[in-house]
Amino acid sequence: MASEPDHRTRPNQRLPGRRTGPAPRSLPVSYGATGPPRTAPDPATAGTSLETLRHLGTGPRGLHEAEAEGRLAHWGENALPDRGTPSWPRRLLLALRDPFAAVLLTLAVVSAAVASWGTACTISLLVLVGSGLRAAGEHRADRSTSRLRELLAATATVQRRAAEGAPSAVRELPVDELVPGDVVRLAPGDAVPADLRLLRASGLTVRQSALTGESAPVPKYPVEEPDRDLGPFEGPHLCFQGSSVAAGTGRAVVVATGARTRFASAYRRQRRRGGGAFDRAVSQVAWMLMRFMLLLPPAALLVDALLRGRGLATLPFAVAVAVALTPEMLPVVVSTALSRGAARLAGDGEVLVKRLPALHDLGAAEVLCTDKTGTLTQGRPVLDCSVDGTGTAEPLVAHWAAVNSLWTLQLADAPHPDALDEALLEAAEETVADPASPWAYEGVDALPLDPAHRSACAVVRTPQRAGFHTLVSKGAPEQILERCTGLRLPDGTERPLDEQERSRLLRRAADFGDDGLRVLAVAAAERPARTTRYTRADESGLTLLGYVGLRDAPDPSAAEALAELASLGVSVKLLTGDHPGTAARAARDLGLAAHGPAHPATQEFGPPGVRTPVLTGDATDRLDDAQLADAAERTDVFARCTPEQKARVVTALRARGRTTAYLGDGVNDLPALQSADVGLAPRDAAPVAREAADIVVAVGAAKDLTAVTGAVTVGRRCGANLGAYLRAVLSSNLGNVLAMLVAGLLLPFLPMFPAQVLVQNLCFDAAQLAFAFDRPAPVSLRRPTALRPRELLGFVAGFGLLNAVADLATFAVLALAVHGALGPGGQDEFHAGWFTENLLTQALVILLLRTGRAPYAPGCGAVPRPVLAAVAGLACVGVVLPLSPLAPPLGMTGLPPLYYALLVPVLGLYAAALVVARRRYERRRELAAYSEGFGHPAHGDVAERDAARVAGRAVPSRFAAGEEGTRTGRDVA
Numbered sequence: 001m002a003s004e005p006d007h008r009t010r011p012n013q014r015l016p017g018r019r020t021g022p023a024p025r026s027l028p029v030s031y032g033a034t035g036p037p038r039t040a041p042d043p044a045t046a047g048t049s050l051e052t053l054r055h056l057g058t059g060p061r062g063l064h065e066a067e068a069e070g071r072l073a074h075w076g077e078n079a080l081p082d083r084g085t086p087s088w089p090r091r092l093l094l095a096l097r098d099p100f101a102a103v104l105l106t107l108a109v110v111s112a113a114v115a116s117w118g119t120a121c122t123i124s125l126l127v128l129v130g131s132g133l134r135a136a137g138e139h140r141a142d143r144s145t146s147r148l149r150e151l152l153a154a155t156a157t158v159q160r161r162a163a164e165g166a167p168s169a170v171r172e173l174p175v176d177e178l179v180p181g182d183v184v185r186l187a188p189g190d191a192v193p194a195d196l197r198l199l200r201a202s203g204l205t206v207r208q209s210a211l212t213g214e215s216a217p218v219p220k221y222p223v224e225e226p227d228r229d230l231g232p233f234e235g236p237h238l239c240f241q242g243s244s245v246a247a248g249t250g251r252a253v254v255v256a257t258g259a260r261t262r263f264a265s266a267y268r269r270q271r272r273r274g275g276g277a278f279d280r281a282v283s284q285v286a287w288m289l290m291r292f293m294l295l296l297p298p299a300a301l302l303v304d305a306l307l308r309g310r311g312l313a314t315l316p317f318a319v320a321v322a323v324a325l326t327p328e329m330l331p332v333v334v335s336t337a338l339s340r341g342a343a344r345l346a347g348d349g350e351v352l353v354k355r356l357p358a359l360h361d362l363g364a365a366e367v368l369c370t371d372k373t374g375t376l377t378q379g380r381p382v383l384d385c386s387v388d389g390t391g392t393a394e395p396l397v398a399h400w401a402a403v404n405s406l407w408t409l410q411l412a413d414a415p416h417p418d419a420l421d422e423a424l425l426e427a428a429e430e431t432v433a434d435p436a437s438p439w440a441y442e443g444v445d446a447l448p449l450d451p452a453h454r455s456a457c458a459v460v461r462t463p464q465r466a467g468f469h470t471l472v473s474k475g476a477p478e479q480i481l482e483r484c485t486g487l488r489l490p491d492g493t494e495r496p497l498d499e500q501e502r503s504r505l506l507r508r509a510a511d512f513g514d515d516g517l518r519v520l521a522v523a524a525a526e527r528p529a530r531t532t533r534y535t536r537a538d539e540s541g542l543t544l545l546g547y548v549g550l551r552d553a554p555d556p557s558a559a560e561a562l563a564e565l566a567s568l569g570v571s572v573k574l575l576t577g578d579h580p581g582t583a584a585r586a587a588r589d590l591g592l593a594a595h596g597p598a599h600p601a602t603q604e605f606g607p608p609g610v611r612t613p614v615l616t617g618d619a620t621d622r623l624d625d626a627q628l629a630d631a632a633e634r635t636d637v638f639a640r641c642t643p644e645q646k647a648r649v650v651t652a653l654r655a656r657g658r659t660t661a662y663l664g665d666g667v668n669d670l671p672a673l674q675s676a677d678v679g680l681a682p683r684d685a686a687p688v689a690r691e692a693a694d695i696v697v698a699v700g701a702a703k704d705l706t707a708v709t710g711a712v713t714v715g716r717r718c719g720a721n722l723g724a725y726l727r728a729v730l731s732s733n734l735g736n737v738l739a740m741l742v743a744g745l746l747l748p749f750l751p752m753f754p755a756q757v758l759v760q761n762l763c764f765d766a767a768q769l770a771f772a773f774d775r776p777a778p779v780s781l782r783r784p785t786a787l788r789p790r791e792l793l794g795f796v797a798g799f800g801l802l803n804a805v806a807d808l809a810t811f812a813v814l815a816l817a818v819h820g821a822l823g824p825g826g827q828d829e830f831h832a833g834w835f836t837e838n839l840l841t842q843a844l845v846i847l848l849l850r851t852g853r854a855p856y857a858p859g860c861g862a863v864p865r866p867v868l869a870a871v872a873g874l875a876c877v878g879v880v881l882p883l884s885p886l887a888p889p890l891g892m893t894g895l896p897p898l899y900y901a902l903l904v905p906v907l908g909l910y911a912a913a914l915v916v917a918r919r920r921y922e923r924r925r926e927l928a929a930y931s932e933g934f935g936h937p938a939h940g941d942v943a944e945r946d947a948a949r950v951a952g953r954a955v956p957s958r959f960a961a962g963e964e965g966t967r968t969g970r971d972v973a
Helices: 049-056 065-075 088-096 099-113 117-151 262-268 277-308 311-325 330-347 357-364 395-411 419-431 477-482 499-514 558-567 580-589 617-621 625-634 643-655 667-675 687-692 704-746 754-773 789-817 827-848 865-883 897-935 937-951 963-972
Strands: 155-161 168-174 183-186 195-207 244-256 351-353 367-370 377-387 442-447 455-461 468-475 484-488 494-496 518-528 542-554 571-575 603-605 612-616 637-639 660-663 678-682 695-697
Touching: 049 195, 049 244, 065 155, 099 117, 099 277, 099 311, 099 330, 117 330, 117 754, 183 195, 244 419, 277 311, 277 357, 277 704, 277 789, 311 704, 311 754, 330 351, 330 357, 330 704, 330 754, 351 704, 357 678, 357 695, 357 704, 367 643, 377 395, 377 419, 395 419, 395 442, 395 455, 395 468, 395 518, 395 542, 419 542, 468 477, 468 542, 477 484, 477 499, 477 518, 477 542, 484 499, 499 518, 499 542, 499 580, 542 580, 558 571, 558 704, 571 580, 571 643, 580 612, 580 637, 612 617, 617 637, 617 643, 625 643, 637 643, 643 660, 643 667, 660 667, 667 678, 667 687, 678 687, 695 704, 704 754, 704 789, 704 827, 754 827, 754 865, 789 827, 789 897, 827 865, 827 897
Parallel strands: 367 571, 367 660, 484 542, 571 637, 612 637, 660 678, 678 695
Antiparallel strands: 155 168, 155 183, 183 244, 195 244, 351 695, 377 542, 442 455, 455 468, 468 518, 484 494, 518 542, 603 612
């Protein structure tokens, strides 16, 4: 019988740390007589353990140092292939491939061709500055991500021999020195350092959610005749790199290292990410501007040739028109805004942005898909219920389950508790001082859990029952019920257990499983005390006490983070490899429930009235792409999903026009990470997942989803600033270009000289940088800030025409204030007047069309200083430059005071028109968002509330409770 510890002392449940110490090295020598194995064996099809050892040329005592050194030289280090980080110059070249940078560089080449060297140099400089900022930020992020490799396990416990025939010794070696044929030891908390085949195991369970997506630890044990039909990660005798030991101990032989592991095979399949939503939108905007540039400059040339006879003499002016239409500062503003946002997140120690446009995509995300384990849940079980055979709550069942866990750990060859034992003992901790607590019994003997019997048995001596031993068994319901002959009733009596009753009890256990619980049956029996060992034969004639149900512990911050994401208009969808009932239960516990009617292929899980639609991976395979897109809109929980099925769901959502983010941490999440607009990975994710992700979450924080919520807010702030920049700049530029073309029809001279266009653009470009430092109004952060080219085109067309009307009104002012300003001799006065009016109207555009609502709107706060400085500087240059000594070289002259007096009402009317037009635009936009509902009822609620505010209606009553608190929290963020 095993020695009995002090029954008053609870066993230590803290997982031990790894031993550390210097790793011995030996000089390279030649192979021994056996030589290296010619080919790495396939562990999934290998025969017996002995055949595997022979194939590897090793034995249970491990390799000797000379053999190991030779194999290391032959096979290489046990490390993932280094994909390499692009150098800074290469990053710069990749940034220059941006479609908008290509448009600007084309304009620079054309400007140089017509001898507009100032324009060509200015555009080229702006492109290089913007691309340089983007390349520098992404290069810093790449270097920081490379340093995250240090989070991997550094050492492994290996059996090595100093020489042939020497005794085996256990030592710690760096993981990268492992070779096929090494014999390693596994203990709780260890990371599996390579692909292994088990030789021995005791209560060994392994977490391989990073590979398969299942949250429950998987039991592992040696198998002499493996089943060749098992899936790639289903062999109980195999442990794979990328997993970790949850409980138990084991001894295994290394069968694959480095690039030959299954973990590395997924790493090799990783493909470079394409562009996200922002890159697609910028590309569409660039093509839209190219169409305008291909149309308007030739139109200017044709008009001048037909009406004025100037022909090719106006080619520099036509190029200037194209330049005036283009937002040259876009690369600089984009890079500055996104770099500031990324630096803010990195400075808070929460988020590392690897690809700058991904920050905009995160702010534009309408859907966040995520795995469950480690993100929404803690990856460990907690006690949910303790019921007797009739379904009535009975704490006594959990009490005896904890007695079984405690003394099985104390007396059996299982020194470390598994996750279920941990949960049961934690639930019983509060009763430690109780005389009837699990720690009040005296352990006698134990039979540990084994794969064949799927149950564990503990024998204890009860203080009040001298001369008797109590035998307590817990395990799989079907195994325990086979050994039961009676059922304990709520009143403490017992009745016989017949086949009909046994079937009913099995169905009840299955119902608990469908509700997302992991169920253990608990049974007990009294036996006369004896001194001989107990065996499995004694585990019969038991009385069923009931069931204990355990569920995945939700992350304490996850529910709050999900509610915050919902308030921001982001719907969260759960994609997991877990059982549908487990996934549905986690969703309900976190308040994540599907909205709207379920798709016909959707299954329902959960008790009546609390049903959560769940779509399984097999069901998605039966749907075509259109049907899956419809189902993905209606369903929030996807279970039993393979990596490819996860990616297909993400692709279906994107096909419906939803900007989609994916948060995943394992190899099984890799296809979905690459299919999403923006991929996110937590700090402790598998290396391949971190490298595939655009954003690494929780670099220094503990809560992934909370960090995601903060990153969404920062991304929306950047997106709102960029959207405001494009709306303001493109509408102002289009208005100026249209006015130039009209002026070309009316005037006997060029409306503006190329040099004047260049100076005006330089002034406006410098002021535009203020958009990167703007603070959006809270209302602009309440929904995704996607950049939609079609919507942008409508805004630019409407407000551009308004700007052109203001320019044409200036013609009338010049005609009234300056005699002959529109005649052949008045071009200097005309150029000066239009230059002043253009810069003043552009200053109004920056002030009134910035993010959120106009400065007068309640709750918008003060205008940031950079914006005020830009507006004031632009206005000063517009007024002072035509009066300064620099005016004559630029072809301008001073204007009479009457012009400025008449210009004031024109600017006032223009500002009032901007305010009215903006109000109408915002109202139409909010009502359109409400009618669309973002394709999701949760988004529709947000849109309905905001639309009611915009339209001046009463906010619906269901938003009354707690709504102000939620809004205030978002505004503070």
